Amino acid sequence: MEFRVILVSILLAIASPFGLGSQFGENYVRPQPRETLSWPWRPKHSSEPQQVHISLAGEKHMMISWVTDDDSSPSLVEYGTAPGEYIFSSQGESTSYSYLMYSSGNIHHVVIGPLDGNTVYFYRCGGQGQEFHMKTPPSQFPVSFSVAGDLGQTGWTASTLEHIGRCEYDLHLLPGDLSYADYQQHLWDSFGALVQPLASSRPWMVTEGNHEKEGILFIKSPFQSYNARWKMPYEESGSTSNLYYSFEVAGVHFIMLGSYTDYDENSDQYAWLKEDLAKVDRERTPWLLVLLHAPWYNSNWAHQGEGNSMRASMEPLLYAAGVDILIAGHVHAYERSERVNNGGLDRCGAVHITIGDGGNREGLAQRFRNPKPKWSVFREASFGHGELKIVNTTHAFWSWHRNDDDEPVKSDQVWINSLISTGCISDKRHELRKILMTP
Numbered sequence: 195m196e197f198r199v200i201l202v203s204i205l206l207a208i209a210s211p212f213g214l215g216s217q218f219g220e221n222y223v224r225p226q227p228r229e230t231l232s233w234p235w236r237p238k239h240s241s242e243p244q245q246v247h248i249s250l251a252g253e254k255h256m257m258i259s260w261v262t263d264d265d266s267s268p269s270l271v272e273y274g275t276a277p278g279e280y281i282f283s284s285q286g287e288s289t290s291y292s293y294l295m296y297s298s299g300n301i302h303h304v305v306i307g308p309l310d311g312n313t314v315y316f317y318r319c320g321g322q323g324q325e326f327h328m329k330t331p332p333s334q335f336p337v338s339f340s341v342a343g344d345l346g347q348t349g350w351t352a353s354t355l356e357h358i359g360r361c362e363y364d365l366h367l368l369p370g371d372l373s374y375a376d377y378q379q380h381l382w383d384s385f386g387a388l389v390q391p392l393a394s395s396r397p398w399m400v401t402e403g404n405h406e407k408e409g410i411l412f413i414k415s416p417f418q419s420y421n422a423r424w425k426m427p428y429e430e431s432g433s434t435s436n437l438y439y440s441f442e443v444a445g446v447h448f449i450m451l452g453s454y455t456d457y458d459e460n461s462d463q464y465a466w467l468k469e470d471l472a473k474v475d476r477e478r479t480p481w482l483l484v485l486l487h488a489p490w491y492n493s494n495w496a497h498q499g500e501g502n503s504m505r506a507s508m509e510p511l512l513y514a515a516g517v518d519i520l521i522a523g524h525v526h527a528y529e530r531s532e533r534v535n536n537g538g539l540d541r542c543g544a545v546h547i548t549i550g551d552g553g554n555r556e557g558l559a560q561r562f563r564n565p566k567p568k569w570s571v572f573r574e575a576s577f578g579h580g581e582l583k584i585v586n587t588t589h590a591f592w593s594w595h596r597n598d599d600d601e602p603v604k605s606d607q608v609w610i611n612s613l614i615s616t617g618c619i620s621d622k623r624h625e626l627r628k629i630l631m632t633p
């Protein structure tokens with residue numbers, strides 16, 4: 195144990211010049227973070243499925259992911275719409291990875307479907323053990339999302355997850371920074387166990403943050419653990435990287451962007467984004483939402499300006515495409531903007547929401563820049579979560595719920611009109627076509 199702590203300290207020291215160090219040493223003072231929860235190492239019998247989570251995998255399909263210590267356990271999911279009656283089954287594949295002295299369990303990924311919308315399914319992993327159940331999202335409005343970034347696994351995280359568990363939602367959105375394992379690989383396992391009750395029952399759609407990198411110069415390429423464990427439907431959306439992809443649910447097209455891979459106009463991600471936007475049909479999916487980690491509109495001193503270069507590359511394209519809402523994390527506070535573009539107010543721009551306040555061990559980012567910019571509507575350094583209900587083609591209701599002494603208190607709320615309902619999309623068609631046609 196001693197050796198492991200020393201080794202991790204050395205690795206963190208090596209890593210700090212390559213990205214992680216920028217999170218520390220800022221001038222702001224954060225309140226006391228809560229302790230990381232303590233979890234028994236590999237708490238269950240080795241052949242039992244562990245860390246079960248689900249994610250959308252193309253139209254009418256769901257990916258079931260879990261970990262076993264037993265190499266011979268099959269990548270098999272049996273499922274049906276009644277408890278214990280598994281009239282369907284699917285096989286998938288498994289992978290594993292090693293990271294210095296750590297060896298992961300067998301990580302299974304199995305796609306099941308076609309599934310009906312808004313339906314409860316009961317399922318079992320690996321042909322044995324506990325039965326899980328999940329509800330598929332609806333195929334049309336209304337549809338509801340819970341949102342929290344920068345989760346970690348502290349007492350505050352447990353509080354946030356408990357609040358999310360109390361609300362009615364169809365899918366969880368996580369704009370980066372999941373486990374805060376930060377090179378200590380067993381913390382990916384404990385994070386998987388912590389989120390299993392929620393993540394096994396509703397799809398979790400995530401994108402990567404800086405804490406997922408875990409690269410070591412000349413030794414380890416970044417995102418190895420994240421990509422092995424949190425496989426998202428990138429192939430289904432024409433992407434070649436798990437770090438950016440898209441998916442659709444009810445009448446919403448989601449684009450999950452990567453803040454920590456190339457994003458300039460000559461990058462693979464930018465080329466994929468253009469292709470993906472060209473496929474968006476606003477008749478079928480009137481709402482267009484984006485998630486990424488490092489915010490583009492941020493009036494907190496924490497991580498100030500870190501999203502600027504990505505914004506410079508991609509905002510003109512996303513503006514022309516008519517993005518309704520952009521959700522980010524990274525800054526450990528909450529902030530909501532007016533509709534903005536190019537640094538200022540714009541009625542046809544996106545509403546930007548920063549919600550990196552899930553509860554991680556680093557605590558809150560308390561210092562905001564003053565005076566408050568005109569575009570910033572509401573900002574507060576508290577842990578919490580968001581809820582987004584898209585009611586129909588034209589209206590959505592957003593609310594943010596602060597963790598107030600472990601009780602969720604609705605502290606910000608707003609009705610958002612879709613850009614399609616305000617005439618902005620038809621105004622932009624020519625502009626978008628011009629950008630998409632540019633080689």
Ligand SMILES: [Fe+2]
Nearest residue numbers: 371403404524
């Ligand atoms: Fe972050």
